[in-house]
Amino acid sequence: ATTKTKIGDFEFENCFMNAAGVYCYDKNELEQVINSQAGTFVTKTATLQSRPGNPEPRYHDTNLGSINSMGLPNLGFDYYLEYLLELQKTHPDRTFFFSLVGMSTEDTHALLKKVQESDFKGITELNLSCPNVPGKPQIAYDLETTEKLLTDIFSYFKKPLGVKLPPYFDIVHFDQAAAVFNKFPLTFINCINSIGNGLVIEDESVVIKPKNGFGGIGGEYIKPTALANVHAFYKRLNPSIKIIGTGGVLTGQDAFEHILCGASMVQIGTTLHKEGPSAFERITNELKAIMDKKGYKTIEDFRGKLKYL
């Protein structure tokens, strides 16, 4: 069996990659993903200026997953763009993802205009969990603002673009969000980002310093929500908008389920943080074994073919 895949006009030898935020902070970490079995990588979400992020401890692993309130620590847009342009010379046959977020609408447009004007030939992932104006929920939970933002972006941005989405939990929100995304020539949507503002306690204390311990939840805790978001959007979106599945992938079986729900690419976050880049080889082999046993030659043989009772 082969686990190769396609997103937009791009082919990838393997349908696995890191989730933004994990193993993607600098060239050293990104090089390790390039040299692993991963089909590609996405950078840490870049902002216009570099950011130190929140005070530590800001990430904590648990038996069932992780919690984080990193606060967008990153080396700044120019660092990642320069590296991505260098990779276009050294790895001309590969396509990489550039994750971005503006701390304001103005910043978001400034970032995307710089990408548009640059020689970057890869795929851009816009993090819609980005903050909104104070007193309003994150952008992706404010669909009016999301629609306005995407309308403005697509008036000048002509390169492949996808959005990283937080989980939705109400069927009506799936309907409303899909109706917005279907209006735009998105290359993909990525479901899901961590489940926001969870709380992990050990003994009598929170485990991370920022936000009184509140943070995004990843790992085993979130697979049911991740699978539901992947499948809900798979059923609602124009087939031209591919789905990247992220959340709760520990094994080949978990990846199989994401693809069954409609994912064309699977991102690994918490498991990659815990296990390191060798996780890509393990999970790829586990998925191939499942496909061989079931007689599936490519992921298209079962992608989106989740059975109902």
Ligand SMILES: CC(C)(C)CCc1c(C(=O)O)[nH]c(=O)[nH]c1=O
């Ligand atoms: C939560 C934000 C800081 C607004 C975006 C960056 C981000 C972070 C982070 O940098 O804290 N952590 C996540 O699990 N997902 C994210 O999208």
